[in-house]
Amino acid sequence: MSVYTRVEADDLCALLAHYAVGELEDFAGISAGVTNTNYFVDTSLGRWVLTLFEQVDESELPFFMQLMDHLAGHGVPCAHPVARDDGGFLSRVRGRPAALVYRLSGASETAPGPDHCRSLGGVVAEMHRAVSGFTPVQKNARNLDWVAAAARRLNGLMDTAEHALLAEEIAFQQEAIGTLYAELPAAVVHADLFRDNVLFDHARVSGLIDFYYACHDYLLFDLAIICNDWAFGDDERYRPAFWQAFMHAYTRRRAPTDAEIAAWPAMLRAAALRFWASRLIDAYFPMSGEVVHIKDPAPFKRLLLAHREAAPALVPA
Amino acid sequence: MSVYTRVEADDLCALLAHYAVGELEDFAGISAGVTNTNYFVDTSLGRWVLTLFEQVDESELPFFMQLMDHLAGHGVPCAHPVARDDGGFLSRVRGRPAALVYRLSGASETAPGPDHCRSLGGVVAEMHRAVSGFTPVQKNARNLDWVAAAARRLNGLMDTAEHALLAEEIAFQQEAIGTLYAELPAAVVHADLFRDNVLFDHARVSGLIDFYYACHDYLLFDLAIICNDWAFGDDERYRPAFWQAFMHAYTRRRAPTDAEIAAWPAMLRAAALRFWASRLIDAYFPMSGEVVHIKDPAPFKRLLLAHREAAPALVPA
Numbered sequence: 001m002s003v004y005t006r007v008e009a010d011d012l013c014a015l016l017a018h019y020a021v022g023e024l025e026d027f028a029g030i031s032a033g034v035t036n037t038n039y040f041v042d043t044s045l046g047r048w049v050l051t052l053f054e055q056v057d058e059s060e061l062p063f064f065m066q067l068m069d070h071l072a073g074h075g076v077p078c079a080h081p082v083a084r085d086d087g088g089f090l091s092r093v094r095g096r097p098a099a100l101v102y103r104l105s106g107a108s109e110t111a112p113g114p115d116h117c118r119s120l121g122g123v124v125a126e127m128h129r130a131v132s133g134f135t136p137v138q139k140n141a142r143n144l145d146w147v148a149a150a151a152r153r154l155n156g157l158m159d160t161a162e163h164a165l166l167a168e169e170i171a172f173q174q175e176a177i178g179t180l181y182a183e184l185p186a187a188v189v190h191a192d193l194f195r196d197n198v199l200f201d202h203a204r205v206s207g208l209i210d211f212y213y214a215c216h217d218y219l220l221f222d223l224a225i226i227c228n229d230w231a232f233g234d235d236e237r238y239r240p241a242f243w244q245a246f247m248h249a250y251t252r253r254r255a256p257t258d259a260e261i262a263a264w265p266a267m268l269r270a271a272a273l274r275f276w277a278s279r280l281i282d283a284y285f286p287m288s289g290e291v292v293h294i295k296d297p298a299p300f301k302r303l304l305l306a307h308r309e310a311a312p313a314l315v316p317a
Numbered sequence: 318m319s320v321y322t323r324v325e326a327d328d329l330c331a332l333l334a335h336y337a338v339g340e341l342e343d344f345a346g347i348s349a350g351v352t353n354t355n356y357f358v359d360t361s362l363g364r365w366v367l368t369l370f371e372q373v374d375e376s377e378l379p380f381f382m383q384l385m386d387h388l389a390g391h392g393v394p395c396a397h398p399v400a401r402d403d404g405g406f407l408s409r410v411r412g413r414p415a416a417l418v419y420r421l422s423g424a425s426e427t428a429p430g431p432d433h434c435r436s437l438g439g440v441v442a443e444m445h446r447a448v449s450g451f452t453p454v455q456k457n458a459r460n461l462d463w464v465a466a467a468a469r470r471l472n473g474l475m476d477t478a479e480h481a482l483l484a485e486e487i488a489f490q491q492e493a494i495g496t497l498y499a500e501l502p503a504a505v506v507h508a509d510l511f512r513d514n515v516l517f518d519h520a521r522v523s524g525l526i527d528f529y530y531a532c533h534d535y536l537l538f539d540l541a542i543i544c545n546d547w548a549f550g551d552d553e554r555y556r557p558a559f560w561q562a563f564m565h566a567y568t569r570r571r572a573p574t575d576a577e578i579a580a581w582p583a584m585l586r587a588a589a590l591r592f593w594a595s596r597l598i599d600a601y602f603p604m605s606g607e608v609v610h611i612k613d614p615a616p617f618k619r620l621l622l623a624h625r626e627a628a629p630a631l632v633p634a
Contacts, residue, residue: 019391019392020391020392020393020443020444020446020447021391021392021443022439022440022443022570023439023569023570044436044439044566045392045393045394045439045440045443045522046392046394048392069390070400073386073399073400074336074337074338074399074400074401074402075336075337075338075362075363075365075399075400075417075419076337076362077362077363082390082391082392083387083390083391083392084391085391085446085447085449085450086450087450100392102392119361122339122340122361122362123339123362126337126338126339126362127337129337129402130337130402132402133402133403133404205362249361252340253339253340
């Protein structure tokens with residue numbers, strides 16, 4: 001159960017009065033998603049998704065809306081908000097900030113193959129190109145400072161050896177910022193492009209969703225998050241053909257720099273560290289309420305250890 | 318044959334280098350359209366239409382692009398351009414100004430019924446609402462001054478009685494501007510919403526196209542153009558059920574004003590006059606080149622005469 005806020009037909013009719021999308025025909029709650037309430041909303045003019053933001057910092061919402069609008073305007077298939085009659089993207093429903101978003105076709109793929117990865121590589125490359133003209137900036141709320149603060153909160157709660165690993169990896173990443181990472185291209189990135197945030201029609205990406213961790217960071221950080229999820233299956237074994245397919249499509253539209261190739265093994269660890277830390281926080285400090293989607297931190301610890309031993313290449317031979 | 322400019326794969330690859338829409342997969346010329354060259358263009362990220370503007374005043378193109386982008390951003394289903402990497406909407410292909418536009422599903426309906434009219438009424442109402450926040454202004458290039466100038470060019474070429482009718486109607490409309498039309502709501506309107514400029518999926522509008530006559534004018538002028546085409550079939554007989562279906566849907570989202578109700582019979586004549594005049598010009602002064610779509614002016618003359626006798630009501634009982 002992840003619909004937090006119950007929405008009624010009256011709420012939707014009142015909402016739709018501020019949009020040029022026609023009249024309400026049907027609606028239904030969506031049982032996916034962890035941190036927001038989502039409804040399918042069908043009107044006489046089209047099909048939409050209504051998102052009520054339950055946990056997102058409200059001051060950050062305009063950034064996310066502008067980013068999605070920018071990417072969609074450049075042809076990148078992604079969720080993007082409908083403008084209200086007054087030109088804004090944000091409404092309020094049942095006291096929550098809310099956005100009406102164009103509904104995408106397709107569904108996420110829990111067991112993707114190389115064809116899915118190839119299509120995704122092409123889309124991510126275009127996203128990394130299209131953000132070059134996007135000027136609003138938002139810092140990564142889950143950056144290394146956040147990870148370090150998380151480690152302090154976890155001190156004394158975690159196994160000592162595990163906490164030492166966490167501290168050692170944080171120190172390694174702090175060192176890398178001024179050295180290995182100094183010349184890396186940075187822009188606004190998705191920063192959460194896991195398998196559940198990509199929709200496919202057959203093996204073709206129909207849209208990227210859930211931009212609510214998007215932030216200014218290294219493009220390579222985005223790629224490392226993707227590699228850790230898409231090229232390492234649920235059994236945590238590296239699948240070279242998956243990453244090869246992704247990068248084959250990616251490099252046709254955006255060539256990685258020498259600095260990116262050099263920083264790749266470290267960045268794979270940075271991406272594993274970030275999600276290990278946030279999952280540890282979720283596990284040790286669960287939110288009150290209806291949250292039931294606590295995810296196991298351990299796979300990211302094992303991925304981190306695996307990358308320390310032997311990281312795959314950014315651009316496979 | 319209405320593809321004026323031949324486009325090759327090399328042209329398209331060079332063009333796509335400036336967009337974040339992926340790589341060329343397929344393309345084909347479209348044999349519809351009178352004044353522009355259109356191609357279907359499929360890429361690894363989606364399906365698009367490339368339009369090369371053959372006759373449009375280039376200085377007006379940014380207005381059309383912004384309008385389509387504005388309407389699509391507000392949820393109104395319509396053709397709209399993809400932004401280039403540099404943020405602009407306009408490119409140049411084979412020396413012509415060009416735009417890459419999102420491809421809509423559906424097809425135009427040459428023999429629409431009341432269901433089509435009902436869906437269209439809902440969409441036009443939303444378009445008339447959504448333009449309220451659109452600030453760029455463009456005057457109607459085919460306004461009454463243009464019609465009057467056309468009449469002067471046609472003097473001596475046309476049958477004398479017909480030319481007298483033309484002159485009489487122009488005088489009638491000139492009088493109406495300061496009186497009957499003085500209080501009419503005005504904004505940017507499509508101004509060319511004939512049956513070939515609306516795409517349907519089954520009986521539901523999937524998109525409005527061809528905004529290249531869009532201009533600042535009376536909302537009622539838009540409605541009159543629609544009524545003249547959609548509610549008067551090819552046999553020129555009024556179909557009350559068609560217009561009733563359109564206005565039933567329209568008035569649910571935008572209520573006509575008293576001034577609009579009063580001005581309706583005159584505006585139906587204005588809309589018939591505008592297209593009678595432009596078709597006369599096209600017939601008496603054909604463009605050189607490959608144009609073969611010369612349309613008969615006579616139906617608009619007969620419509621004008623019919624409206625002088627008895628015009629239907631704006632809002633049917």
